[in-house]
Amino acid sequence: MARCKALFLKKTHDYGTAWRVLRLPSITDQIFIKAQRIRSIQQKGVQKVEDDVRDEFIGIINYCLIAMIQMELTDADKAELTEQEIEPLYDQFAEETFLLLQNKNHDYDEAWRDMRVSSMTDIILMKLHRVKQIEDNQGKTLVSEGVKANYQDMINYAVFCLIRLPRTTADSR
Numbered sequence: 001m002a003r004c005k006a007l008f009l010k011k012t013h014d015y016g017t018a019w020r021v022l023r024l025p026s027i028t029d030q031i032f033i034k035a036q037r038i039r040s041i042q043q044k045g046v047q048k049v050e051d052d053v054r055d056e057f058i059g060i061i062n063y064c065l066i067a068m069i070q071m072e073l074t075d076a077d078k079a080e081l082t083e084q085e086i087e088p089l090y091d092q093f094a095e096e097t098f099l100l101l102q103n104k105n106h107d108y109d110e111a112w113r114d115m116r117v118s119s120m121t122d123i124i125l126m127k128l129h130r131v132k133q134i135e136d137n138q139g140k141t142l143v144s145e146g147v148k149a150n151y152q153d154m155i156n157y158a159v160f161c162l163i164r165l166p167r168t169t170a171d172s173r
Contacts, residue, residue, distance in 0.1 A: 001094055001159065004061045008090060011062075012083050019066050020079040024147070025135045027067045028128060031154065034059045035124045042118045054165055060124065060158040064151040068093040071148060097152045101159065112160040120157045120164075127154050 019027070034056040041047045069089045105112075112120065127150045134140075134147050 001061075001098070004058050004065075005090060005094065007058060008062045008065070009083055009087065012086055017079065017081045017086060020070070020073070020081070022070070024067060024070060025132070027063055027070060028131050028135060031060050031063045031067075032125075032128050032132075034063070035121060035128060038121050039118075039125060042121060054162060057158040057161050057165075061155050064155045064158075065090055065093050065097075067151050068148055097155050100152050101156045104156070112157075112164075115160070115164075117161050117164050120161050124154050124157050127157075 022030075038053055038056050041053055047053070069086070072089065072093075130144070131147050131150045134144070134150075139146065
């Protein structure tokens with residue numbers, strides 16, 4: 001998560017909070033693009049663009065956190081936020097999600113350790129389809145958890161994938 005946050009803050013420095021113009025379904029689609037690329041590479045066994053798949057999982061984590069931040073902010077809030085303004089929001093949602101991870105990890109007895117990365121990728125894609133359906137229903141659900149819980153689950157599965165994937169030379173720096 002420290003690597004995710006560091007990248008988020010560097011991109012905030014470079015681009016500002018340009019993502020504030022995105023509506024929630026657009027952020028969901030950004031996450032979908034990343035998850036679909038991972039799955040495509042997993043299925044084909046070959047990738048033609050050398051961007052590290054680990055970076056796609058980091059992107060999933062950061063876009064899910066962006067989505068939760070965007071849900072917290074309103075149109076009345078300013079679009080351009082400084083690093084000092086956005087960092088506490090990032091930390092808040094990352095911490096909430098980490099607490100959920102710890103609780104679920106306890107209840108599920110760390111089942112993720114025996115799961116395949118490809119299965120966790122599929123679960124992320126399934127959760128994205130759920131979020132899209134909830135968004136298409138204007139956020140209304142009958143018995144299901146809302147979009148925030150799905151974003152949190154996607155973050156946690158992406159974290160598990162990063163843990164399970166072999167480390168690269170860049171990771172040891």
